[in-house]
Amino acid sequence: MTRTETIAGVRVLIDEPAGAAPQDTLVFLHGWPDNAALWDRTVAVLSQRWRCVRFTWPGFDPDDKPGARSLKELTDLLHRVVQQVGQGWPVTLVLHDWGCIFGYHYARTRPQFVQRVVGIDVGDAGSPA
Numbered sequence: 001m002t003r004t005e006t007i008a009g010v011r012v013l014i015d016e017p018a019g020a021a022p023q024d025t026l027v028f029l030h031g032w033p034d035n036a037a038l039w040d041r042t043v044a045v046l047s048q049r050w051r052c053v054r055f056t057w058p059g060f061d062p063d064d065k066p067g068a069r070s071l072k073e074l075t076d077l078l079h080r081v082v083q084q085v086g087q088g089w090p091v092t093l094v095l096h097d098w099g100c101i102f103g104y105h106y107a108r109t110r111p112q113f114v115q116r117v118v119g120i121d122v123g124d125a126g127s128p129a
Contacts, residue, residue, distance in 0.1 A: 002015045005085075007085075008077050008080045008081070009058075010056070010058060010077065012055040012081055012085070013036060013055065014051065014053050015051065015052040017050070017051070020050060022086055023089040024049070024050045025051040025052075025086050025089065026052050026053065026093075026094050027054075027078075027082060027085065028042070028053065028096075028099075029093060030054070030057070031099045032060065034060070051085070053081065058077070071102070078102060078106050079110060083113075089115075091113065091114065092116045093114055093117045095122075100119050
């Protein structure tokens with residue numbers, strides 16, 4: 001079952017299998033130029049066992065107002081999401097591409113809220129392309 005919550009003005013999708021507890025929460029962070037839909041097929045499989053949480057970063061959706069956001073602003077947003085969905089339990093961060101930057105920074109600065117980190121398809125910030 002998928003439900004939607006609004007946290008800090010961001011639409012957050014939460015898939016919860018029957019009997020899943022907050023300590024079984026996976027938070028999926030997409031990269032650029034993606035959005036939360038990147039995780040749809042992954043969540044379809046993993047939500048059989050874990051609570052799966054995903055959202056689109058502000059400014060990544062074509063309908064969002066453009067504008068720069070700092071690393072601190074985005075990791076503060078992530079913290080608000082983790083606090084609400086994790087209910088005090090550490091979460092597992094599943095990171096893709098540029099989502100790794102936000103997730104790694106969050107895990108480094110607030111390790112008590114992160115149980116583990118899974119990095120997938122990590123981008124190369126030094127690539128000329």
